Amino acid sequence: MLEVQDIEAGYGPVRVLHGLSLEARAGEVLCLLGRNGAGKTTTLKAIMGLLPLTAGRILLDGTEISALPAHRIARQGVGYVPQGRRLFSELTVAENIEIGLMAGGKDAGTRDRVLDMFPRLRERLAQRAGTLSGGEQQMLATARALAVEPRLLLLDEPTEGLQPSMIDLIRETVVTLRAKGVAIVLVEQRIDAVLALADRVTFIENGNSRETVTPSELKSDRALIHKYVGV
């Protein structure tokens, strides 16, 4: 599905990723775990083409998406929920979803399916995104990414700062998508959430990918968590 092969990338002269590799499979949740600054968000940005790669390549079902310009990656079926949500705050809920539909080349049918998953948004279509509550904003950021009808969904700390009921909703959404065969890459800080959701966990340290393990291995060997996350 998604193959990230030995990528190097960074911001201007500062290199953050040093030969990072990972693999996400259809119908699986891959969690990225690591300390702050390890390069998790940078990895997702690199997959979206938002940072130029200085080495390595990224393949999606065999297509080299790292060779495409950034604005053509979403159309390949990649949905992105950025860290801090990054909604178009002055635009309405409907317009934010419209941007997602345009990105994926989808029509009103997709719009209805997405709104069925988040009925609260349907009631607030004409409201400006910036005036939504935190949980609703996360719903909208997720809905915008799902409007692309992604085969690969990237989620960057989607539950950050949310109340428990909202965290459950996001988790259910991820489970539903996984059952539909979407490949999901999830950056998540909370270990319990990772253990509950992940099919595999890749540890990231200093811009490199380290071990990839299953949650059951992780439960039996807490030393890994101490080593890479330090809690």
Next chain:
Amino acid sequence: MEFGPHLVLAILEGAVGAAVLALTALGLSLVFGVMRVVNVAHGEFFMLGAVMAWFVAAAIGGHPAVGFIAALVIAPLVAGVIAMAADWLVLKRVNYDPEATIVATIGLLYIMQQSALMLYGPEARPVEAPFNSRIALPWVEWGEAGLQLYYPWGFGTTSYKLFVIVAAVVLLLAFWAFLSRTRFGLVMRATQLDRETALAFGIPVETVYALVFGLGAALAALAAVLIVPIQQAHYLMGGDPLLLSFIVVIIGGLGSIRGTIVAALLIGMSDGVISVFFSPTLAKILATLLVALVLVFRPQGLYGKTAT
């Protein structure tokens, strides 16, 4: 009947200025809002519109209305295409860096100005208005013999000036509808709000930038075609609209369309009224003073948002 009629005249003159200024400043505001580029060459695109209007009118001949309508279409197109080429050749190459683009557009200003001097010459040339009948205005005043109607009372305006006001209002409404109702308008607003996320959602930001820069220049050129039957075309005419557009955009709040329109009305009207009663220089001094006060007491402008 001394002050009142003169005030009406001054307000009419001011409204013509405000209408043209609103269109010009909107172009500058749009480019800054979406691209974060301060386009110092904006006034030269205005000049280009006026000069193109003269060339088109001279080339077509016949009834002035034919040349004028052709100029309304051709001049903004030419200005837009030149601006898009400048975006691709220059602004894109410096990565839209805020400081580099200021220097780059200063260079563009001189290139365009001197090219106009070489190709068009130093003369100020008129473009004939498509229609220009005088309209005498009635005036009603409470005199010694009760209510008196003065008609005609010696002064009036022209049908063309009224047309400029109406045309500008129509164009502003059309632009607003374009921005809020069309897909490209939505794409432009999304790019303005968050460039990186726009890119992640399939918006070709570089193409949007080129089109926005072209659209900004086209608006200035369109404003110039409207005013050139009143003002004449000259290769140095870009200075005043540039200064006034900056004043308007700063007072209205950088990147705010609503603020730009409100400030254009305020500055255009006061410029007209003060120019009639005192002097154009005083009008510019007061407008510049207002900018200084806005920058000190409300740096984000009337409708601008503070950075969050």
